[in-house]
Amino acid sequence: MDITREHIDELNAIVKVAISKDDYSDKVATVLNDYRKKANIPGFRKGHVPLGLVKKQYGKAVLVDEVNKLLQDALDKYLTEEKLDVLGNPLPKAQEGFDWDAENFSFEFELGLAPDFEVNLKGKKAITSYQIVADDKMLDEQIERIQKQYGKLISKDTVEEGDEITGTFTSEEKEIENKATFSLDKIKGKRNLNKFTGAKAGDVLELKSKSLFQDDHDLMHFLKVSHDEVHDLDITVNFTIEEINKREPAELNQELFDKLFPAGTVNSEEELRARIKEDAEKQFEQQADQKLLNDVTEYLVENTKFDLPAEFLKKWIQQTGEDPLTEDQASEEYEKSEKGLRYQLIEGKIIRDNELQVTFDELKDFAKEFIKIQMAQFGQTDPSEEELDSIAARILSNQDEIKRLSEQLMSKKLLSLYKEKTNLKTKEVTYEDFVKEVYQ
Structure with a gap:
């Protein structure tokens, strides 16, 4: 077997795979002999069917199947060994006059290659990082709602x-x-x-x-x-x-404080306001962080310039979808997905350059923190380590959950990196002003 590569340009290449009879003949013979032992053909006892008859009936199908397996394995191995960063999957090129009756075969595949680029996290224009505070008006309204609720x-x-x-x-x-x-x-x-x-x-x-x-x-x-x-x-x-x-309205007394929080942890109206402020601002921080993550993502996509093998990707979308697409439909799908693809490449580059990774121990600790939050919502504020370990083990036995939590943890790591390395300007706002400025 012989594999060669021809670069059309920096983003497109052709891989040629030449397969000779020596590469596949033994495998085809083994499969046909196995068929011969198991075949049920009228007029012949099982296991005594002439090999020539088996070849006549199944030979072409077995040949095609074994050559395709060999081809796929060789292509995957080649891409790995050559460390080629491809987009999508290799696309087989149509070859006129291809003959499965020949002894030697030649196949060609189109490759779309990932671009080489650099990411500059610290741009000239500062990105706003919101710090949302719970002001007195919000605290007054929240306490009034609590007094009504428990009144x-x-x-x-x-x-x-x-x-x-x-x-x-x-x-x-x-x-x-x-x-x-x-x-x-x-x-x-x-x-x-x-x-x-x-x-x-x-x-x-x-x-x-x-x-x-x-x-x-x-x-x-x-x-x-x-x-x-x-x-x-x-x-x-x-x-x-x-x-x-x-x-x-309920009175602001110890009886009310102990209904809202573990007994004895809040003992005055001042402590109640401080606790409400702390809890509210923790929730606001999550919203501010998500806004920052979105804004940095937008900035990176807009300011990290590189070309993509667009024609290859359109062809790949057209040929590999569940339903066949026209060229126009494939172009439309590409336009929809291009921004997401660009950020995937940028994010991957950032992760590699900064050696970010998610270890299993980190994932387990992250899962336990998530479980604690969930349990607290149902009044279980002090679960044992044994209980947390048991639930985490059950969650992490599910591959979909591992994927979901890993993505969340990596987003958290990226956010920390962005806070450290991007050009940010902090803006303190009330939640009301944050909503007006960001969502309206």
């Missing part, structure tokens, strides 16, 4: 501002009949609020669904209609009041 309900006869109402929405037109509980601060507009104010249990209010609630998602929930339907919903609904309650 007492006091039954009332007449609806007033700030009350909590339970009743049933009905509409014959849309076949709606749904019981709901909500506070009046969810109602939108003075006209709607005036219909509720002064009403009593048993009263039936006629309401317009359009602009009834501050948030359309509340309307979807309280009327039990679909997400697609709710945004254009403009009907009359009846609301029968069943209960009227005023929620008396």
Whole structure:
């Protein structure tokens, strides 16, 4: 067997594989002899079928199969030994007049080669790294919500501002009949609020669904209609009041503190505010980190210039998909995936240049931290090491979970690298300002 390579340019090459009869004849003979022993052909006892008859029936198929196996193994080995960084997979070139009846064969494959490039993490233009703080306004609102959530309900006869109402929405037109509980601060507009104010249990209010609630998602929930339907919903609904309650806020005392956190860990309103601030800012840090990761990714893709073997990749997409594609469809798919491919190459280069890797011990520790967070959400705040080890072992026995956690851990390592080596400017903002600036 002889393998040669011809470079068309820096990104494209042709590999030629020459296979002679000596390379495959023994393997073909072995398979045919095995067929001969097992073949059931009318007129012959099993194991006594003439070899010539077996060759006539199965010889061509066995030859093709064995040569293709030999070809694939040789190509894979060659790419590994030559350390060729290829994109996609080798594509066989069509050869006119190819003859499987010949003794010697020659095959050609097109290769798309990964480009050689450098990544400059520290660009001239600084990337914003947001530091989101929980301001006094947010802390006040959060404490007010906690006091309401843990407060007492006091039954009332007449609806007033700030009350909590339970009743049933009905509409014959849309076949709606749904019981709901909500506070009046969810109602939108003075006209709607005036219909509720002064009403009593048993009263039936006629309401317009359009602009009834501050948030359309509340309307979807309280009327039990679909997400697609709710945004254009403009009907009359009846609301029968069943209960009227005023929620008396819970006192900021030790009893409340111990309901919110492990007993004795928070002992004053000041400590409560500090704890809420700490917990909120930890959550904000995750959002800020994701924003930074996205922005650095965008920066690297835009500022790391290199060419790709575009025509090869379009052809590869066209030929290797589940369904056959036209040239135009393949070009469209390539345009969609090009940015992602560029970042994969850039990320791979960064990982190699900075010798980033994920060890099994790191993965196990990362899984245990993830498990702790999950368990804490269900009130299990102090699991034993033995319990964590057992759950982690079960998770890491699943290859899909290993892949998912490995990707998350590598993203964490990349983020740390970016924080250390990229040109960043820190911007302190409240969460409200962060949302306005980033998402609006």
